[in-house]
Amino acid sequence: MEKPEKLIIDGKRLDGRAPEEMRPLKIEAGVLKRADGSAYVELGENKVLAAVYGPREMHPRHLQRPDTAVLRCRYNMAPFSVEERKRPGPDRRSVEISKVTRQALEPVLFLELYPRSVIDIFIEVLQADAGTRTAGITAAAVALADAGIPMRDLVSSVAVGKIDDMIVLDLTKEEDQWGTTDMPVAIVPRKKLVSLLQMDGNLTEEEFKRALDLAFRGCEQIYQAQRQALKEKYAIKPEGE
Amino acid sequence: MLYVQNREMVVPGQLIAEDGYRVHEGAFREGKFVYASVVGLADLREREVRVIPLQGCYVPKRGDVVVGIVVDSHYSGWILDLASPYAGNLFVSDLLRRKVDLVREDISQYLSMGDVVVANVKDVDERMRVQLEASEPGMGKVEGGKMVELSPMKIPRVVGRKGSMLNTLERIGECKLKVGQNGRIMIWGRNQQMINAVVEALLMIEREAHISGLTDRVRQMLEKIKSKGGK
Missing domain, CATH: 2.40.50.100 (RNA polymerase II/Efflux pump adaptor protein, barrel-sandwich hybrid domain)
Structure with missing residues (x-):
């Protein structure tokens, strides 16, 4: 795709959204039978699957912590998730995202309840359209809750950015590519804590404040969808009656 | 508030x-x-x-009855898998309820790999090392029977209020059950068809644990199967 002349025309973005509007969001909990907990998130063209295993015995043993559980996280993009085939396996980018995802989720978990064990999170990006790390965190938080792991709160995550000198919510691939700034944010909604904040590009102090405020509002929508997904999985439906 | x-x-x-x-x-x-x-x-x-x-793993607690599977042995006992992040340790003396002279006696005659053991959690320390004992009657190595594994969070529903669900299962199913808090349940009985019916009932309890009126539904289901078997 060629670079478009303008990313915002008459106050509407390329896909017809308003600047402060999120892409359509779908969250489903408990989609994988053999995982202890799982979740599937669709955010626009993003399709992300998260699976949680554990707490289980930690192998290799020397990585065990005698007083607490260890959280391990793997973010992986499927080779077919992007237009040009991605070479499979971990690369610099996915190792970094795995690490920031782990750090975004760690503060909400009661890891000290499960000494010597490990909780594994696997995030698989099936289709990517910018903002996969935030969709991954959103999915992983639901998967952790679905696995019955005690948590202080969920974690909700969304990206904000600047395109054509305007602060917008939830960038698409085109906006990420041609825009000036991309800023993924993860939030612990109840206490309004920021557990992930990265930025590619630049913002003035004023713009940053507006962007962060917009991210908080976006995360609130995501948080509601996460809660809804968890409640729906166990909605009362007796069989054969 | x-x-x-x-x-x-x-x-x-x-x-x-x-x-x-x-x-x-x-x-x-x-x-x-x-x-x-x-x-x-x-x-x-x-x-x-x-x-x-509604979901979660079993964490051993002192006093729980568990159903373990022998996965390893050591000088003076065995390691048992408890369907939990933590394995259990069972010493011979805690299995046989007597002093054992390890030099004279070969302990491998009592338990081997893959054996199923009903045991009591004697102690759990702060590092979650689990000490087991199988000293009460009805505990120790399991002979025969069928084992069902459920989510350990659903075990309270299998037992029911004051054991009501368990009573229903044992009475109508004409079998004996041993419920481990770690989600494993042993079933013994004569009538194979009723054993299978009880297994079905247990799986139903797991699926519908959070819906009220469960004991009645289980009773209806078992009685239906029983009346069919009588024909």
């Missing part, structure tokens, strides 16, 4: 109560507020709050 109704579904981080409530499992306190820590049903009883979890 309460923010949810009794038996209402809650998710982690959801506010349940404020001021002066005692907090049990599945919930935590921050300041004067009580929040849920797991997905489950809020169970509110006069100034006490707990959340009945």
Whole structure:
């Protein structure tokens, strides 16, 4: 795709959204039978699957912590998730995202309840359209809750950015590519804590404040969808009656 | 002050109560507020709050009866898998209820790999090392029978209030059950068809644990199968 002349025309973005509007969001909990907990998130063209295993015995043993559980996280993009085939396996980018995802989720978990064990999170990006790390965190938080792991709160995550000198919510691939700034944010909604904040590009102090405020509002929508997904999985439906 | 109704579904981080409530499992306190820590049903009883979890793993607790599988042996005992992040350790003397001279006696005659053992959790230390004992009657190595594995969070429903569900299963199913808190259940009986019916009933309990009127549905289902078997 060629670079478009303008990313915002008459106050509407390329896909017809308003600047402060999120892409359509779908969250489903408990989609994988053999995982202890799982979740599937669709955010626009993003399709992300998260699976949680554990707490289980930690192998290799020397990585065990005698007083607490260890959280391990793997973010992986499927080779077919992007237009040009991605070479499979971990690369610099996915190792970094795995690490920031782990750090975004760690503060909400009661890891000290499960000494010597490990909780594994696997995030698989099936289709990517910018903002996969935030969709991954959103999915992983639901998967952790679905696995019955005690948590202080969920974690909700969304990206904000600047395109054509305007602060917008939830960038698409085109906006990420041609825009000036991309800023993924993860939030612990109840206490309004920021557990992930990265930025590619630049913002003035004023713009940053507006962007962060917009991210908080976006995360609130995501948080509601996460809660809804968890409640729906166990909605009362007796069989054969 | 309460923010949810009794038996209402809650998710982690959801506010349940404020001021002066005692907090049990599945919930935590921050300041004067009580929040849920797991997905489950809020169970509110006069100034006490707990959340009945719908999902989760078994964590050994002192006094629990568990069904373990021998996965390893060592000089003076065995390691048992407990369907949990933590394995259990069973010493010979805790199995046989007597002093054992390890030099003279070969302990491999008592248990081998893959054997199923009903045991009691004797102690769990702060590093979650689990000490087992199989000294009470009805404990020790299991002979025959069928084993079913359920989610350990559904075990309270299998037992029922004051053992009501367990009674129903044993009486109508004409079999004997041993329920391990770790989610493993042993079934012994003469009638193969009824054993299978009880297995079906247990799986039904697992699926519908959070829906009320379960004991009646289980009774109906078992009686239906039983009447068919009588023809």
